[in-house]
Amino acid sequence: MKGRSVLVVEDDLAAARYAAAALRENFDDLRTVGGGTEALIAMESRVSDVVLLDLGLPDMDGLELLTMLKRRWPEVPVILVTAAEDVSTVFESVRCGATNYLVKPVAPAMLSAAVQKALATSSVPRSCSDSGIPEIVGASRRVVEVRHLAVLAARSDANVLITGDTGTGKELVARAIHRLSSLSRGPFIAHNCSLTPPGLFESQFFGHRRGAFTGADRDHVGLLEEAHGGTLFLDELECLSAIHQAKLLRVLDDGEVRPIGSNEVRTVSVRFLAASNADPRDMVGAGRLREDLYYRLRSIEIHLPRLRERPGDIPLLARHFLGESGGSLTPQAMEVLCSYSWPGNVRELRNVVRRARSVSPDRPIAPRDLGLRAESAVTSARFAGFVTTPENVGHTLEDAEVRAIETALREHGGNRSRAARALGIDRSTLRRKVRRLHHS
Secondary structure, three states: OOOEEEEEEEOOOOHHEEEEEEEEOOOOEEEEEEEHHHHHHHHOOOOOOOOEEEEOOOOOOHHHHHHHHHHHHOOEEEEEEOOOOOOHHHHHHHOOOOEEEEEEOOOHHHHHHHHHHHHHHHHOOHHHHHOOOOOOOOOHHHHHHHHHHHHHHHHOOOOOEEOEEEEHHHHHHHHHHHOOOOOOOOOEEEEHHHOHHHHHHHHHHHOOOOOOOOOOOOOEOOHHOEEEEEEEEOOHHHHHHHHHHHHHHHHHHHHEEEOOOOOOOOOEEEEEEEEEOOHHHHHHOOOOOOOOHHHHHHHHHEEOOOHHOOOHHHHHHHHHHHHHOOOOOOOHHHHHHHOOOOOHHHHHHHHHHHHHHHHOOOEEOHHHOOOOOOOOOOHOHHHHHHHHHHHOOOOOHHHHHHHHHHHHHHHHOOHHHHHHHHHOOHHHHHHHHHHHHHOO
């Protein structure tokens, strides 16, 4: 099947070469990777038509990777290959969504036939990536949920409210929704409401006619007309005054705008996507956001997690940003990235990686190139190992610190002096942290 792509996930180099040789005659697009993280990165960059997956991987369990793959790309058939036949494993692999299960050694003809059969019976779109959102990178449960909600939002014409801290990617999600929607041929207009001076709201949103006020030397098309037939993305919506929120609500209800200085009322068809850094319910309670506007905008609500709440995605994101310019990270540099708390979220990670790449263009990025301040030792080597394991995807930095402390105390029989030394902190710091944990 020329033109169809196969991703081989196999850590044994000889086995990977064997599979590639068996498939090369019938498939001209073959990629091989040696681990689960590499497989996820490869699929995020370009979705393969079928995945050939070895169960014994160095960085994660094969069934866990299978679950991640089927959650992210449910239409892509996955064939499992293992060295030992086990009935319980076969049953579990089928339950997790495997298309087929082969036991090594597999004859080349059988391997090729299994892949061709999987492709012939699958419902994979010819370009699976067209129906996905590859720009939203991550394999954690919470990011998978974000992608799922974004696709659902794109399939409807409902207004969407996107919440999350600064730097989590709210505009990225909004643009993805627009790109996948029926309005994708129309304009996408993004506006940060914090940049709207109160006296210019009418002009910015509704437009004005020449001579409407001093300085109006030409006609101006407002944001609402500019977005006609497309999407208007309003970031930091709560920065608009209550009066201006009421005027925006009126447009949501009747779709009519009248530029300043004009007697002509125009009808616009605009889909609204709004975003906020704060919890909208808190803003409604504080009177910063009109309750009726909130409910009109949140037909679908998508919350983006902080980066420290999905630390298992940090390696994926770092390699994604490196892929834009090439290059690699040393294991020590990746450890630093994984142990940092990222107050600026994904945007900060992207900037750090790009800056580090610019200072080390001809060699792998080392810790000194990152320019990050040192984190506490409790969230260092132990934490880096903790966050990058699949079972800990979605946990927070606080979870990591608690587990690191508990593990150190357990390994040293409750001796706080030895546990503190193992963690790289002094005994008084450990005592203070333990006291805080007991009172939390």
